[in-house]
Amino acid sequence: MTFPDWTPDDFRRHGYEVVDWIADYLARVEDLPVISRVEPGDIRAMLPPRAPEEAEPFDAVLADLDRVILPGITHWQHPGWFAYFPTGASPPSILGDLVSSGLGVVGFLWATSPAATELESQVLDWLVDLLDLPQGWKTTGPGGGVIQMSASDATHLAFVVARHRRHETPVEQMVVYASAEAHSSVVKGARVAGVRHVRPLAVDEELAIVPAAFEAAVVADLEVGRTPLAVVSTVGTTGTTAVDPVRPIGEIARRHRLWHHVDAAYAGTAMICPEFRHHQDGLELVDSYVFNPHKWMLTNFDCSAFWVADRRPLIDAMSIMPPYLRNAASESGQVIDYRDWHVPLGRRFRALKLWFVLRAYGAEAIRAMVRSHVELARGLAARLEADPRFELVAPVPFSLVTFRHVAGDRATDDLAAALNASGDVYVTPSHLDSGSFIRVSIGQRTTEARHVERLWQLIDDLAPPARSAG
């Protein structure tokens, strides 16, 4: 060693300690308050102003996980996590990611670790079958799948590819269309891609795009000389899990040559169960599709699965070949070089954790998990609906329940704040034009009936009567 370093046995010893720390964390997380109670600056105040010059004992680092870090953690892995969407961090996934860290390979070319590329292609092809996506999206067909870092990256990428395909047109003329309820990554991705016009499309009472409104917007833009570039159909919006009608949107997109991107970041996982697939009928009219195994499919962040129906425009937009990346395998045309499938060059061996998850659970267990979460959500929705104090804000096609207190915004906001102050649950306060509401997202791996029961008790206890001042 040319500097003081750990031996493999040091790694083994400290590795056991960290595994123990995580196992203990997983066992006790339910007893911690879900939401961190620190104030801004509290964590930094516990950290020294400068990095250490000399090595510290590993014990000191581990002790600081408890002393410094844990008080500042809001526990996404708590079974009372009903906020945002869940983020998967199942035990097999954690270990798959650990193997990725241990191998420490960067698979930007097939040649820089063939297994990293080939396992990724295979696992994403597996998902095509598991979710009943179009067969042509397999890497063995004209399309193909690739792991992106996030759905935001994937949606941005879809716009860049669409824009590149139309590179004879000034970007200032281009227009992107999406539901007024689409995720903020649509507006952000368009902005990052330089597209200045994003049309928020009118939605129906279930908060889904009205296809006629989409076509009218396209026609209006064409009439003033703009170039309709791309449309995003969301299958499961962030606000309420509303489902845009993929088929009619796809038909309009084809007619006017728009790129059609589907954002199923959260709800894509549900498609492992046949009974949810009608929500995305029309995928043969789609150019790109993203869902996040790191949300509901038990896989830890980051792992966002992205498919294109035709990989040529993607590679055409993303490929740059400098001399230090030339190699015989790439030049043979027989391999996939995933660096040509996204913005960054470097890439982690992320397929390992997805492979671990799919093998350690098997598809049937994932289906059982999805169905149990959906059933819990429907049960909660039924209770809310039966109580005169509450009204549902939107249908419950998956496992998100949205409701408000009938006494109005203040009662709703106060209820959300009181729930979150309990320490047992975390819900997301949100609002629509129609007013404030509460999002209850059920999807954490360890959430069981008793946790939803506890949430219901809290709601029942903390909510004022229906006639309370609003």
Next chain:
Amino acid sequence: MTFPDWTPDDFRRHGYEVVDWIADYLARVEDLPVISRVEPGDIRAMLPPRAPEEAEPFDAVLADLDRVILPGITHWQHPGWFAYFPTGASPPSILGDLVSSGLGVVGFLWATSPAATELESQVLDWLVDLLDLPQGWKTTGPGGGVIQMSASDATHLAFVVARHRRHETPVEQMVVYASAEAHSSVVKGARVAGVRHVRPLAVDEELAIVPAAFEAAVVADLEVGRTPLAVVSTVGTTGTTAVDPVRPIGEIARRHRLWHHVDAAYAGTAMICPEFRHHQDGLELVDSYVFNPHKWMLTNFDCSAFWVADRRPLIDAMSIMPPYLRNAASESGQVIDYRDWHVPLGRRFRALKLWFVLRAYGAEAIRAMVRSHVELARGLAARLEADPRFELVAPVPFSLVTFRHVAGDRATDDLAAALNASGDVYVTPSHLDSGSFIRVSIGQRTTEARHVERLWQLIDDLAPPARSAG
């Protein structure tokens, strides 16, 4: 449990097994051939065509790491790794990343896990001192640091921020400038940002930008009505680790209002040693800066440290606030929400691994590592220079040695191929306008004098005499 799942103790047991597997891998990686010898399709042929319906025993998954995955791994952690640049995967870093996976938090807002944001700010402020970057780049000043996924993402982001700042100008008129030797991420980042003109600037005999050539290019573009947008100074190019003159480029950039981005992806780590800092003199004339702890600073992929001198234009370009992300902490203005510092929304707790590395090694050990790699590189360069068969292609300011066989391209290419066929070492064959050359990048954590000695023996044995047919 609502579906068959692992208990915390299952995680503990299998976690030990994975730690053992990695410890054993680290102990034996030196005995494996550096470069995978599989052919395209070999790995996929060992994988079943469909995902399993039922759970498989974890033993079967672990066994397949050896049977299926390892043959397809090119070992970036092998001490004979002299290809590309190194990628750090030190034992403390692997464990820091494991804790991140175990906690499974997504820190897109301060409020979604305050420790994730505050540790990141603190550790990046530590690096400002460790690398002697401008004090104003600390998060406590007008600037600030943030972990990006890769230098490609960071460079692309710099262009997007620069473009957004000039949003009154059509992107079609904008021009980006960089060395003809700059990394491919400059051309790719510009293309992704919609910038169509990238001027490859003339370089001197040491392959560094000629400042007068930069200014002449800017003036020529201004004269035809184009808008010079941004310039990239590279401190340590990928091809030869050439160093662009940051100060004169910065002065020209200021004069003409260009965004000045520094790409020190590889060489930034060296700045922990004062003797290398003269290579980036002039940082007070820089708008943004990126270096990759995941290259030479012992931190596993992905971890790219990015600073801006002024965070306002970055946040102005990246911030979008939908209702489901509103929260009191953000609205107080007292906290950093890192989602506004990059393209994606979701983000891993990446600061943990950097914190583990800085504490488990301490700054002095990292300096010792850098100095030992540089000394090994200079020793190899001296031997090559003293041998009439070889000539150096470029100076050796850090730990990359570039050389060619004097008999010409074919002798050089053949030597690279023979070295890589040995199984003991991996070098990168590359070329410049002046012809083929061999890149020897010394920077893998476990590379010692004996490994460079072995490389030299192979070079000495395999290279033909100086007068061989070229």
